[in-house]
Amino acid sequence: MPQDSHIQTIGHIDLVFADWRPLRHVQDPLYKDLSAVARIGDSLFLACDETASVERLRRMKDGQFGEHRHFGLDELVDLPDGAKGEMDIEGLCAVDGFLWIVGSHALKRSKPKRDESEADDALRRMEQVGRESNRHFLGRIPLVEEAPGLFMPTHSNDGRRAAWAKFGKGKSALNDWVADDPHLGPFLTIPAKENGFDVEGLAARGDRIWLGLRGPVLRGHAVVLDLEIAEKTPGRLKARRIDGERRYRKHLLDTRGLGIRDMRFDGNDLLLLVGPTMSLEGPAFVLRWRDAVHADVSGVIAPDRIEIVAELPYRLHADHPEGIDLWAEAGPEALLVIYDAPALERTDPDTFTVRADLIAPSGDRVRSNKRLKARAKALAAE
Numbered sequence: 001m002p003q004d005s006h007i008q009t010i011g012h013i014d015l016v017f018a019d020w021r022p023l024r025h026v027q028d029p030l031y032k033d034l035s036a037v038a039r040i041g042d043s044l045f046l047a048c049d050e051t052a053s054v055e056r057l058r059r060m061k062d063g064q065f066g067e068h069r070h071f072g073l074d075e076l077v078d079l080p081d082g083a084k085g086e087m088d089i090e091g092l093c094a095v096d097g098f099l100w101i102v103g104s105h106a107l108k109r110s111k112p113k114r115d116e117s118e119a120d121d122a123l124r125r126m127e128q129v130g131r132e133s134n135r136h137f138l139g140r141i142p143l144v145e146e147a148p149g150l151f152m153p154t155h156s157n158d159g160r161r162a163a164w165a166k167f168g169k170g171k172s173a174l175n176d177w178v179a180d181d182p183h184l185g186p187f188l189t190i191p192a193k194e195n196g197f198d199v200e201g202l203a204a205r206g207d208r209i210w211l212g213l214r215g216p217v218l219r220g221h222a223v224v225l226d227l228e229i230a231e232k233t234p235g236r237l238k239a240r241r242i243d244g245e246r247r248y249r250k251h252l253l254d255t256r257g258l259g260i261r262d263m264r265f266d267g268n269d270l271l272l273l274v275g276p277t278m279s280l281e282g283p284a285f286v287l288r289w290r291d292a293v294h295a296d297v298s299g300v301i302a303p304d305r306i307e308i309v310a311e312l313p314y315r316l317h318a319d320h321p322e323g324i325d326l327w328a329e330a331g332p333e334a335l336l337v338i339y340d341a342p343a344l345e346r347t348d349p350d351t352f353t354v355r356a357d358l359i360a361p362s363g364d365r366v367r368s369n370k371r372l373k374a375r376a377k378a379l380a381a382e
Helices: 119-125 173-178 370-382
Strands: 009-017 034-042 043-048 051-061 066-073 089-095 096-105 138-147 150-153 162-166 198-205 208-215 221-233 236-239 249-254 259-266 269-275 284-289 308-311 320-326 335-340 355-362
Touching: 034 335, 043 089, 043 150, 051 150, 066 150, 089 208, 096 198, 138 236, 173 236, 198 269, 221 259, 221 269, 249 259, 259 320, 269 320, 284 320, 308 355
Parallel strands: 009 066, 034 089, 034 320, 089 198, 162 236, 198 259
Antiparallel strands: 009 355, 034 043, 043 051, 051 066, 089 096, 096 138, 138 150, 138 162, 198 208, 208 221, 208 259, 221 236, 221 249, 259 269, 269 284, 284 308, 320 335, 335 355
16 A cells, blocks of 8 residues: 555664574564564663563664563563463553553453364354453563663662552452443453453553553544552552542543554653554554643543544554654654564564664644544545
């Protein structure tokens, strides 16, 4: 598909990983399953949704990011399923000396295998809905600058310590906080790929965090949860009661049926990467939610506060946008975009390299979601 005039690809960044095969519990090259990204200084942190780890790349003199280092999070936090249990990390944010991390908090239904000999076998497999405890992580890990611009996660440093919301084999704090929510509670028992509860975006500022949901999408509206976090006891995070008895504000944004895949602050505005929900293929956009930081009550966000920044080129079965971050040296509105299921021409298997995009909006800016509605409708008709 030709690129839309609403976006300019202004460059590329090669991300060079180490050989993935010696890593424990890793079945595929890490670059095939990237799900989140966050940059601080010369350090680029990435997550693969099939592991319980974060990956760090370092900016090199030639502009690439390499010198890959793998950090198993079981060595920094208490994971109920240990290192073998995937965390399904879908959001990273590096701010104020911490790396914030969130798992999807999602259930998943087993998929039928291609070689199922009997139709009944496939049906029985699809009856299985699983809960993986590591996916319910929400917390922050201190970062220490071991060299200029090079940061590493650590359990504790200079009075700061790793801390997270309560989670375990049977339940998690975030699920408990939304369990009686009339909009979200009914979706907690539904698998992610079926419009169930699924966290895929994270942004943080001080002790306030925003969680973007890929699902559920409610009558075309995506959901952002806005929490104020306190460390009540050493190592334990808890959300304050800020909206009556609720521990979060709930913001609904008309995304014309698209779910949130990532988020990042740009000043007081919140940039939202939105794309298809469930297992659908379709277009992805970057939206700007104007003055999001001052939205201090729950409600539906006025459409005139939502602006389309970019429409990302759409490819079937490849290049699914999963993460964004600001890239100031490429321009004041430039963004890095990483992809899940990268196209073959974007990768070099011999050097474990994948190419991320640098994008910037063109001059054609739209300050409402009318274009989003029209474009999504046109693509659906193709």
